[in-house]
Amino acid sequence: MYARAEHGISRANISDNALKVLYRLKDAGFRACLVGGGVRDLLLGREPKDFDVATDAHPEEVRKVFRNCRLIGRRFRLAHVYFGREIIEVATFRAPHEDSTDDPDLESDDAGSRQALVEDGRIIRDNVYGTIEQDAWRRDFSINALYYDISDFSVVDYTDGMEDLKEGALRLIGDPEVRFREDPVRMLRAVRFASKLGFRLDPAAEQGIVKLGDLLEDVAPARLFDEVVKLFHGGHALQTFEMLRHYDLFQYLFPLTEESLEHEEQGFPITFVANALSNTDDRIQSGKGVNPAFLYAVLLWEPVRHLAEQFMDDGVSELPALQRAGGQILAEQARFISIPKRFSLPVREIWEMQPRFEIRQGVRPLKLLTHPRFRAGYDFYCLRGRSGEALEDGCEWWTRLQEVSEAEQRRMAEPQGKSGRSKRRRRRRKPAAT
Incomplete structure (x- = not known):
């Protein structure tokens, strides 16, 4: 245990609502601690994204303490305490799942069995309650098994997590x-x-x-959707991508993309995904919004583009080729990661807008400006240009079109020949910077 003077956590850096939950549980006679990433980030001098609470109160007991509480989950029974848009998650200390097994006298709570259910080494259900020390040893990483105890403001450490924090080591328990x-x-x-x-x-x-x-x-493919968003929307998308490929994990998430990335084009590596993820990191670090639809459009673009080119080589025009390729790749990807329809539809819109950016004369460019997904499609188009596709000065033209007056927009889009569409070229790679 590390006493108050031995660590740098201050209540001033803890959410007021998290403190309310901790103190109210303590006043009700329960032990209450901050746990997990919130404690880890506070010790590292970072600002936590959220605060989780661990307690010896069972879920039903937590609900009796808080009117603004809702119990969720079957695999892991949790209490969510609502304060407007902020949710404080409260979990009961859990025991190792192997201690639950087949005791016929083991009581059930109001939500059903407290027994852990394990199949092929995998935990299917885990609602076996225990002590804080048991809870610590069943967590995943030592640096996530640190508890800030509101009763005496100490940090409780059973797994040498504090030492791992000092050494910068990520160790499984x-x-x-x-x-x-x-x-x-x-x-x-x-x-x-x-x-x-x-x-x-x-x-x-x-x-x-x-x-x-x-x-x-x-x-489950549905579970992996959220995990991928967490992986790439944490502000370190490019490094995460590189680590996933280093450990051969990316192939299990996006096998079609991995296959595309293994091939060079005209002697140069495919850089679109890396450039797009670097751009995502820049947006997050600048406080700008990011969208899962754009992320998945990026991660699946290479296989879509390759398949669309095959269709075009067989005589299919560009937009129908993209539509067919997009539908086919999304259907295949669903075997690995299930993308909800509210995101898969915008993904397809981003892809199918790309040929429209090559049309720069007549009324169609002005209509494209009013498309609800224009900004995402435009950003995607510019990333393609910066990654070596033969888009010439297209991004600059569209950037200027957004900056000038309506009269100047009409002038820029005036027909200047038989066709306002730039000629489609094979992908061209720029030499890598030296």
């Missing part, structure tokens, strides 16, 4: 192979945390990832 088999998504979390924090992965964890990466094939 327990046998990495066992922990990855319990939940293969932990491999993605390992990459995400290592990229986000700049920590080095423990060698045992690295070996486990290399050996067990194919377990990701068994994770």
Whole structure:
């Protein structure tokens, strides 16, 4: 345990609503601690994105303390305490799942069985409650198993997480192979945390990832959608992408994209995905918004483009080729990651807008400016240009079109020949910077 004077956490840096939850649970006679990423980030001098609470109160007891509380989940029974748009997640201390097993006298709570259900080494349900020390040992990484106890403002550490924080080490608690088999998504979390924090992965964890990466094939596609957004919308998308490929994990998420990226074009590597992810990082660090639809449009563009070119070689015109290719690639990708319709439709719109940016005369460019997805399509088009596609000065033209008056827009779009469409060319690569 680290006393108040031995760590740098201040209540001034903790959400007021998280403090309300901690104090109210404490006043009701329960032990209440901040836990996980919030504690880790506070110790590192970072601003936490959210605050999670761990307690010895069972979910139903938490609900009795807070009127603004809702119980969620079957696999992990949790309490969500609502304060307007902020949600404080409250979890009950859990025991190791192997301690639950088949005790016929084990009581059930109001939500159903408290027993953990394990199949093929994977935890299917985990509502076995225990002590704070048991809870610490069943968490994934040592740096996420630190507790800030509101009763005395100490940091409680059972797994040497404080030492790992000082050393910049990301270490799994327990046998990495066992922990990855319990939940293969932990491999993605390992990459995400290592990229986000700049920590080095423990060698045992690295070996486990290399050996067990194919377990990701068994994770529900719907669950992987959210995990991918977390991976690439944390402000370190490019480094995360490179680490995923380094550990051969990217192929289990986007196998069609991985296949496309393995080939060079005209002697130059394909840089579109890397450039787009670097741009995503810049937007996040500048406080600008990012959208999962744009992310998935980027990550799947290379296989869509390749397939569309095959269709065009067979005589299909460009837009129908893109439409067919987009539908086919999204259907194939759904076997690995399920993209909700509210995102897959904008993804297709971004792709199908691309040929329209090559038309710069007549009324169609002015109509394209009013498209609800114009900005996303335009950003995508400019990224293609910066990545070596033969778009000539198209991005500059569209940038200027948005900046000038309506009269100047009409002048820029005046027909200047038989066709206002630039001639389609094969993809051209720019030499890599030296």
